[in-house]
Amino acid sequence: MNILLPNPRYLLVGESALCVEFGDRIDPALHDRVLGLDHALALAPIPGILETVPTYRSLLIHFDPHCLTTEDLIAAIERREATALPATEKKSWRIPVCYEQPYAEDLSEVAELTGLSPETIITLHVQAIYRVYMYGFAPGFTFLGGLPEALAISRRQAPRAPAPAGSLTIAGGQALITSMAMPTGWYVLGRTPVRVFDLRRPNIFLTDIGDEIRFERIDAATFARLDARAASGDPLVTPL
Amino acid sequence: MRTTGEPSLQVLAALPGATIQDGGRFGHQRHGVTPAGPMDWAAFQTANLALGNKPGAAALEIGAGIELACLNAPLPLAFCGGAYEWRRDGHSLPSSARLVLQPGETLSCRPGPQASREFWGAWTYCAVAGGFATPPVMGSRATHTRSHLGGIDGRMLQKGDQLPAASNDAAILAVTREEGEIDATWLTPHRSPAPINLRVIPGPQDDYFSREMIERFYAGPFRLTPVMDRMAYRLEGPKIVHAKGYNIVSDGIAEGAIQIAGDQQPLVLMADHQPTGGYPKIAHVIRADLGHLAQARPGASLRFTSVTLTEAREALFALEAAILTTPRSIRPFYRPPTTESLSRVNLVDGVIDALS
Numbered sequence: 190m191n192i193l194l195p196n197p198r199y200l201l202v203g204e205s206a207l208c209v210e211f212g213d214r215i216d217p218a219l220h221d222r223v224l225g226l227d228h229a230l231a232l233a234p235i236p237g238i239l240e241t242v243p244t245y246r247s248l249l250i251h252f253d254p255h256c257l258t259t260e261d262l263i264a265a266i267e268r269r270e271a272t273a274l275p276a277t278e279k280k281s282w283r284i285p286v287c288y289e290q291p292y293a294e295d296l297s298e299v300a301e302l303t304g305l306s307p308e309t310i311i312t313l314h315v316q317a318i319y320r321v322y323m324y325g326f327a328p329g330f331t332f333l334g335g336l337p338e339a340l341a342i343s344r345r346q347a348p349r350a351p352a353p354a355g356s357l358t359i360a361g362g363q364a365l366i367t368s369m370a371m372p373t374g375w376y377v378l379g380r381t382p383v384r385v386f387d388l389r390r391p392n393i394f395l396t397d398i399g400d401e402i403r404f405e406r407i408d409a410a411t412f413a414r415l416d417a418r419a420a421s422g423d424p425l426v427t428p429l
Numbered sequence: 430m431r432t433t434g435e436p437s438l439q440v441l442a443a444l445p446g447a448t449i450q451d452g453g454r455f456g457h458q459r460h461g462v463t464p465a466g467p468m469d470w471a472a473f474q475t476a477n478l479a480l481g482n483k484p485g486a487a488a489l490e491i492g493a494g495i496e497l498a499c500l501n502a503p504l505p506l507a508f509c510g511g512a513y514e515w516r517r518d519g520h521s522l523p524s525s526a527r528l529v530l531q532p533g534e535t536l537s538c539r540p541g542p543q544a545s546r547e548f549w550g551a552w553t554y555c556a557v558a559g560g561f562a563t564p565p566v567m568g569s570r571a572t573h574t575r576s577h578l579g580g581i582d583g584r585m586l587q588k589g590d591q592l593p594a595a596s597n598d599a600a601i602l603a604v605t606r607e608e609g610e611i612d613a614t615w616l617t618p619h620r621s622p623a624p625i626n627l628r629v630i631p632g633p634q635d636d637y638f639s640r641e642m643i644e645r646f647y648a649g650p651f652r653l654t655p656v657m658d659r660m661a662y663r664l665e666g667p668k669i670v671h672a673k674g675y676n677i678v679s680d681g682i683a684e685g686a687i688q689i690a691g692d693q694q695p696l697v698l699m700a701d702h703q704p705t706g707g708y709p710k711i712a713h714v715i716r717a718d719l720g721h722l723a724q725a726r727p728g729a730s731l732r733f734t735s736v737t738l739t740e741a742r743e744a745l746f747a748l749e750a751a752i753l754t755t756p757r758s759i760r761p762f763y764r765p766p767t768t769e770s771l772s773r774v775n776l777v778d779g780v781i782d783a784l785s
Contacts, residue, residue: 201631201633201738202713203686203714204715204716204741204742204745206713208633213677239456240457241459242681243459244679244681244705245678246678247681248681249681254742254745255746258738258742260738323459323705324460324704325461325703325705327575327576328457328578329460332679368461371575393457
């Protein structure tokens with residue numbers, strides 16, 4: 190075991206789940222440890238584990254209490270943690286984004302909040318390299334880390350009207366790709382024609398947790414063309 | 430349009446809160462998919478087992494009231510759960526029963542007087558033999574209305590919906606079974622004025638609260654507010670103040686999580702909880718008691734008691750063992766004997782002998 194890394198904390202989540210917590214921050218190194226354990230459990234499953242939920246800093250393990258006790262699960266994980274963590278396979282994606290109106294609904298609001306020009310905001314957003322940290326809120330809602338500090342604005346006091354699927358939103362120092370229209374406290378900067386959640390595809394969810402994402406700026410005409418293709422089931426993008 | 434002669438239920442009228450649920454849409458929480466599934470899993474499984482179904486077969490969850498009609502063929506069904514009044518063609522039935530609905534007959538339910546008098550009985554379940562055959566989405570028929578998945582178009586049921594029953598061996602077997610009341614003692618309603626006691630396991634963020642606040646949490650009692658739905662139940666009671674703030678970096682969420690947000694009041698996350706969230710969770714309601722909590726109505730008094738993992742598991746296994754006795758816990762309805770039924774059980778010879 191790497192002595193520079195503190196031991197994870199095992200936190201009780203009822204009798205049918207266990208939280209393995211590696212820290213309390215948003216940090217790529219912490220996230221790598223979460224994914225390392227997740228990957229180790231996928232490669233050599235512990236009987237009784239039903240599913241795992243990686244987040245920024247912890248892995249939630251749902252299990253069947255008929256097959257496994259919390260105590261035995263902790264012991265099994267500790268044996269695994271003591272061995273070297275296998276590297277996870279991380280894919281890299283280039284996602285097209287249109288920052289023109291009507292897709293960049295809240296761009297001027299973000300300009301007011303940050304004191305930056307709309308063009309600077311777009312440049313900062315499109316040039317950053319993002320990591321998929323977790324999913325949450327609704328199926329396919331992709332939470333990204335890597336947003337430049339200059340764009341770290343707070344959430345809205347009250348939610349705005351629902352933003353359509355494919356919206357690129359920011360708030361609380363994070364970026365998000367949405368998958369369905371829902372009211373949101375975040376700010377909409379652009380829209381992608383890519384469906385990050387599509388029940389018609391074999392890979393219903395586009396990306397895996399840990400993947401790298403870069404954005405590619407497209408104009409409204411390109412958006413319209415790609416959107417029509419995506420509407421008929423084309424994933425539009427493949428991992429690099 | 431359905432052209433087969435398979436039995437189905439048609440929704441004649443539905444109040445909000447009626448959905449198709451199965452055991453839940455598991456395996457996709459890492460991608461943000463809420464499992465959904467029944468609010469009171471014990472009542473849900475009981476209804477299914479009364480028909481010989483698998484415990485997680487798709488059934489109807491009712492949160493206010495519904496009126497159904499049977500189409501095409503006789504349909505064995507079973508209902509049980511909260512304090513609802515059921516009627517067949519207007520004639521009163523027990524609140525838990527198994528029966529065979531004939532084509533053209535109607536079945537309706539609405540909350541009984543106990544619902545408002547004793548703040549108990551929020552949900553009831555109606556299973557059909559073989560389960561409902563609505564289209565599965567990601568391996569499950571459970572309805573999650575917020576993400577529009579499962580059931581009928583991912584929404585609550587409404588007038589005109591047709592709910593096909595899967596025809597299979599269970600259906601055929603159940604048709605031959607007698608109608609009767611389900612005597613499910615493990616679903617006993619809460620009738621005492623004392624608070625409903627909910628057993629919990631502390632954690633994962635109980636260290637966000639001082640010892641004094643933890644004691645205050647377990648002293649309670651709390652009252653269930655009208656802000657309650659399939660996603661969460663909001664309670665009010667003594668203020669639980671955080672020692673370390675209330676914003677945490679998001680982590681995973683399980684059903685029964687008791688979250689304390691900025692309003693310093695407990696919010697219990699129920700079947701439609703999001704898979705991840707960012708508020709400290711002081712404890713989790715054990716699985717054996719999730720149904721008791723789900724059946725509480727606004728105004729109900731609730732109290733939490735801390736138990737060990739072993740106690741939680743034993744409570745779960747004991748409840749599951751009780752649910753498995755469902756097929757033996759059905760008391761046939763009394764029906765006046767007819768000449769035909771008497772001759773079938775061969776009483777006639779005996780009667781004649783006694784008279785001669």
